[in-house]
Amino acid sequence: MSEQPAVDDGATARRPTAAKILFVGDVVGGAGRRALLRLLPELRERHDPTFVVVNGENIAGGLGITPKLAEELFAAGIDAITLGNHAYHRREIIPYIENEPRLLRPVNYVHTQPGRGTCIVESASGVRLGVVSASGNLFLRAGHPAFSEVDRAVRELGDVEHILVDFHAEATSEKVAMGWYLDGRVTAVVGTHTHVPTADARVLPGGTAYITDVGMTGARAGVIGVDRDKAITGFVTQMHTHLEPAAADPWLMAVLIESSQRLRADAILPLLIAAPA
Numbered sequence: 001m002s003e004q005p006a007v008d009d010g011a012t013a014r015r016p017t018a019a020k021i022l023f024v025g026d027v028v029g030g031a032g033r034r035a036l037l038r039l040l041p042e043l044r045e046r047h048d049p050t051f052v053v054v055n056g057e058n059i060a061g062g063l064g065i066t067p068k069l070a071e072e073l074f075a076a077g078i079d080a081i082t083l084g085n086h087a088y089h090r091r092e093i094i095p096y097i098e099n100e101p102r103l104l105r106p107v108n109y110v111h112t113q114p115g116r117g118t119c120i121v122e123s124a125s126g127v128r129l130g131v132v133s134a135s136g137n138l139f140l141r142a143g144h145p146a147f148s149e150v151d152r153a154v155r156e157l158g159d160v161e162h163i164l165v166d167f168h169a170e171a172t173s174e175k176v177a178m179g180w181y182l183d184g185r186v187t188a189v190v191g192t193h194t195h196v197p198t199a200d201a202r203v204l205p206g207g208t209a210y211i212t213d214v215g216m217t218g219a220r221a222g223v224i225g226v227d228r229d230k231a232i233t234g235f236v237t238q239m240h241t242h243l244e245p246a247a248a249d250p251w252l253m254a255v256l257i258e259s260s261q262r263l264r265a266d267a268i269l270p271l272l273i274a275a276p277a
């Protein structure tokens, strides 16, 4: 048996690769925020996630995010926050997002839109996770094509142990296609935006964990997190209706991605948990 020459590829060879990534679907309003913050300690104890990433595009009263709410999530140990079509709904986030590298808007927005679409966070043990926020192009406004921009973002993240892509998109077809497009190149592709969890979580043949939609963390008694009477009135009257987040029956919807090898997932476990009242 011939001996393999030792390959020295620097720091990467010495870094651990095992990681558990907890990704939490769109946190909607106060009900979603409270559900997340109440359940997080228990989730940490049970699953010991290396990283926690949260989609926060609906956390401020259902639309957008404020600096104070972002700070509250970071103070709770959230490693990175992804956004989507409601990223800039609260104007006060604009100066904040310019200076907070862990708060991401979709990477395929035009460069003049504030903020950035990727970041790298590092665990205490030295595992690096690249996070990509991206927006679909079908039924959503994003200045650049998702596929080419995500491709570029993944290449630019370079030498990291793991990459998580939050693909914030409306159409299931676009999300499934993104999963296949990135299979074998990233640790996980998780879909967000519809607020309804899908039953297709799996590890694709190339090793990428995939789910079309993680679901939302918010009040299940509403219509995708919004007060149901107001939502129904809007559909019935066909008039503009002021929508507010619902409060009753809060649930946390998330996935736990387990990995032992670089840029590969071993398993993806959906977590659908009723929050304590």
Ligand SMILES: [Fe+2]
Binding pocket: 026, 057, 058, 084, 193, 194, 195
């Ligand atoms: Fe959302």
Ligand SMILES: [Fe+2]
Binding pocket: 057, 084, 085, 086, 168, 192, 193, 194
């Ligand atoms: Fe959205």
